[in-house]
Amino acid sequence: MTDGNIVGTGERIQLLHGSGGLMMQRLIREIFFPAFGADNDAGFDDAAEITLHDGPLAFSTDSFVVKPLFFPGGDIGSLAVSGTVNDILMKGAKPYCLSLALIIEEGFPLAELKTIVKSLADTAKIADVRIVTGDTKVVGRGEIDGLVINTSGIGEILPNASISGVNARPGDVLLVSGEVGNHGIAVMAERNGLKLKGNIASDAAPLNASVIPMLERFGESVHVLRDPTRGGVAATINEIAEASKVTVLLDESSLPVGREVEAVSELLGFDPLYLPCEGRFLAFVDGGKAESILRFLREDAGCPDATQIGTVTETSNGEVLMTTVSGGQRIIDMPAGELLPRIC
Amino acid sequence: MNITNSLRDPAVIRALGAQLKNLSLSRKITLMEVCGTHTMALHRGGIPSLLPDTVRLLSGPGCPVCVTPASYIDRAQEIGKNYGVTLTSFGDMLRVPGNTKSLSESRSEGINVETVYSPLAALDMARKHPAIEVVFLAVGFETTVPPIAMTVMNARDQGIDNFSILTAHKLIMPALELLVNDSDVRVDGFILPGHVSLILGSEPYRPIAEKYSRACVITGFETADIIQGIIMLAQQIEISQPSVEIQYCRAVKKDGNPQARGVIDTVFEPADSEWRGFGTIPLSGLNLREEFADFDASKKFPVEVNAETVQTGCRCGDVLRGRIEPAECALFGRNCTPEHPVGPCMVSSEGTCAAHYKYSRTR
Numbered sequence: 237m238t239d240g241n242i243v244g245t246g247e248r249i250q251l252l253h254g255s256g257g258l259m260m261q262r263l264i265r266e267i268f269f270p271a272f273g274a275d276n277d278a279g280f281d282d283a284a285e286i287t288l289h290d291g292p293l294a295f296s297t298d299s300f301v302v303k304p305l306f307f308p309g310g311d312i313g314s315l316a317v318s319g320t321v322n323d324i325l326m327k328g329a330k331p332y333c334l335s336l337a338l339i340i341e342e343g344f345p346l347a348e349l350k351t352i353v354k355s356l357a358d359t360a361k362i363a364d365v366r367i368v369t370g371d372t373k374v375v376g377r378g379e380i381d382g383l384v385i386n387t388s389g390i391g392e393i394l395p396n397a398s399i400s401g402v403n404a405r406p407g408d409v410l411l412v413s414g415e416v417g418n419h420g421i422a423v424m425a426e427r428n429g430l431k432l433k434g435n436i437a438s439d440a441a442p443l444n445a446s447v448i449p450m451l452e453r454f455g456e457s458v459h460v461l462r463d464p465t466r467g468g469v470a471a472t473i474n475e476i477a478e479a480s481k482v483t484v485l486l487d488e489s490s491l492p493v494g495r496e497v498e499a500v501s502e503l504l505g506f507d508p509l510y511l512p513c514e515g516r517f518l519a520f521v522d523g524g525k526a527e528s529i530l531r532f533l534r535e536d537a538g539c540p541d542a543t544q545i546g547t548v549t550e551t552s553n554g555e556v557l558m559t560t561v562s563g564g565q566r567i568i569d570m571p572a573g574e575l576l577p578r579i580c
Numbered sequence: 581m582n583i584t585n586s587l588r589d590p591a592v593i594r595a596l597g598a599q600l601k602n603l604s605l606s607r608k609i610t611l612m613e614v615c616g617t618h619t620m621a622l623h624r625g626g627i628p629s630l631l632p633d634t635v636r637l638l639s640g641p642g643c644p645v646c647v648t649p650a651s652y653i654d655r656a657q658e659i660g661k662n663y664g665v666t667l668t669s670f671g672d673m674l675r676v677p678g679n680t681k682s683l684s685e686s687r688s689e690g691i692n693v694e695t696v697y698s699p700l701a702a703l704d705m706a707r708k709h710p711a712i713e714v715v716f717l718a719v720g721f722e723t724t725v726p727p728i729a730m731t732v733m734n735a736r737d738q739g740i741d742n743f744s745i746l747t748a749h750k751l752i753m754p755a756l757e758l759l760v761n762d763s764d765v766r767v768d769g770f771i772l773p774g775h776v777s778l779i780l781g782s783e784p785y786r787p788i789a790e791k792y793s794r795a796c797v798i799t800g801f802e803t804a805d806i807i808q809g810i811i812m813l814a815q816q817i818e819i820s821q822p823s824v825e826i827q828y829c830r831a832v833k834k835d836g837n838p839q840a841r842g843v844i845d846t847v848f849e850p851a852d853s854e855w856r857g858f859g860t861i862p863l864s865g866l867n868l869r870e871e872f873a874d875f876d877a878s879k880k881f882p883v884e885v886n887a888e889t890v891q892t893g894c895r896c897g898d899v900l901r902g903r904i905e906p907a908e909c910a911l912f913g914r915n916c917t918p919e920h921p922v923g924p925c926m927v928s929s930e931g932t933c934a935a936h937y938k939y940s941r942t943r
Contacts, residue, residue, distance in 0.1 A: 428697075489590050505929070507624075558626070559626070560624075560625050560626030560803070561590050561593045561594065561597075561625075561803065562593045562594065562596065562597030562600075562625055562626055562627065562630060562803050562804075562807065563594055563597040563598065563601070563626075563630060564597060564625060564626025564627055564628070564629040564630045565626050565629045566623060566624065566625075566626040566628075566629065566939040566940060567938065567939050567940065569918075569937075569938045569939070
């Protein structure tokens with residue numbers, strides 16, 4: 237298949253690709269359907285038909301406006317699948333299917349679109365989730381910045397999971413599944429044109445392979461799950477502390493921050509605690525089970541850098557404190573204002 | 581292991597923290613960190629919670645955004661409004677309140693304001709868009725002046741005539757001298773700014789130690805640096821032998837950076853300058869020299885600005901002079917928060933009120 241086959245008139249997206257006519261049909265038939273394994277005829281039905289078992293479902297949606305579209309370790313496609321898949325997982329649910337909507341700017345290079353579609357498909361495969369329905373719109377040049385993606389998804393909540401941001405309680409231990417801040421630094425460095433030689437790559441990835449086995453084995457002991465996306469670890473823990481009405485005490489010396497992330501954060505003036513991750517989770521777990529869960533994550537669930545970073549000390553109005561390396565103590569606050577625009 | 585790595589060695593930091601906590605002094609002392617970067621760094625490191633009862637720490641006037649007067653913001657807005665120029669600024673300035681509104685608010689009303697990370701980026705913008713007048717808001721102490729001076733020289737050498745700067749540069753020494761002469765401010769020693777001293781060296785501070793008998797330590801920005809600086813100051817005060825010591829010796833030389841001072845001197849000349857909270861301090865600012873007048877936005881785009889400052893109840897001025905601590909201001913944490921700042925000390929990432937609110941307030 238060549239580009240000429242698809243468009244016949246060039247290698248960029250035209251308004252006609254969103255007009256509902258022949259060119260749109262060909263775009264969908266020749267690029268989207270093969271990537272997502274859709275049926276060439278039934279694929280054009282107005283809605284997907286799905287059958288689920290009984291029991292509660294998790295349903296989530298997310299839009300992606302990341303700039304730039306391609307960054308070390310990922311692109312808007314891998315992000316768009318991981319983002320929604322992880323949100324469903326954080327409710328203790330196994331992702332089942334996704335919808336996918338693309339809004340494309342006229343003139344968008346077809347080759348880039350193909351790369352992103354492949355990335356969407358590959359990530360969906362890793363996440364063991366099907367993209368079952370979709371939509372494509374094309375808007376005029378300058379009306380949006382390249383490409384915007386929305387994904388929504390449904391998952392089935394695991395029978396032994398009862399997970400919510402209000403469930404943290406004194407005695408809980410706070411675990412993080414790996415190094416923090418990598419996604420934020422990868423995107424900001426790319427956007428600022430920093431040529432980084434080191435190994436900074438976005439952590440964007442679906443979390444199925446670690447979360448599902450952890451819940452199957454320790455579901456009852458996991459009280460809160462949350463992926464620290466916008467606002468990073470600091471904002472996420474603040475949200476949970478407030479919702480659960482507890483005090484969380486972090487230990488600065490145990491925070492897993494990579495050397496490169498630390499160095500670039502210093503250069504750009506960021507605090508890694510506030511940088512978004514797209515492939516990490518925070519778990520508030522029963523204190524008595526924390527060690528077993530941590531060992532399981534490290535040895536059997538593909539999270540070798542998982543570590544304990546804090547504890548829930550008492551009930552309160554919701555505050556987050558940190559013991560600093562010097563032995564002092566300070567507040568970890570909600571970020572005020574816009575720190576990092578268009579990071580996901 | 582290099583020096584910075586050893587300063588970050590948790591064992592070193594923990595040991596210094598314990599040393600500070602157990603510091604035994606014969607009397608109560610008050611120290612002031614002059615620089616906003618120190619304010620943030622020491623709160624981030626949890627240092628206030630380690631101070632013994634005998635050591636009180638005050639913040640000083642070294643946050644450039646904080647001491648920029650409201651009338652400067654007003655002038656920038658008037659220039660933006662009346663001449664349709666594009667204002668370019670470091671991000672911190674955008675939310676600083678002027679007498680009626682902040683630049684961020686004016687931007688939403690249609691004035692062109694762009695955030696840049698360096699003055700060169702503003703010059704680049706002017707080069708790429710010859711039809712647009714680009715005005716860079718030149719704010720900062722001695723540390724930020726050399727790159728801005730270089731940018732102005734570049735603009736002249738490259739014949740870029742749609743670029744100019746609106747200066748509100750400040751010099752640290754005149755403010756320090758004012759503080760040591762202020763009978764309301766009783767400071768025994770100064771944690772002196774590391775970055776500014778890279779340019780100035782240690783010599784200019786000598787009168788502070790010798791004439792005014794205040795302890796002085798030029799200090800770095802790691803938690804370990806600051807703890808060490810505090811301990812060195814306490815020792816100077818304890819033996820009543822004030823001097824200018826350099827804790828930040830891996831970066832600061834006694835004579836500073838003469839080349840950088842030369843660049844400043846080529847482009848700028850000292851001038852009286854208005855400071856928020858202090859009023860006008862003689863020869864405490866920098867204006868462009870006559871031969872660079874074409875790049876002076878205040879001459880290129882004349883506007884009328886009311887010199888009076890609207891009273892809001894904000895006590896940033898007293899905070900900047902070390903007269904009060906943030907919590908003593910009636911607005912702190914109530915009407916004035918990082919989300920809805922009334923005064924600049926709550927806006928800037930180096931502001932004293934922002935540091936106290938973000939890291940050390942009690943809820």
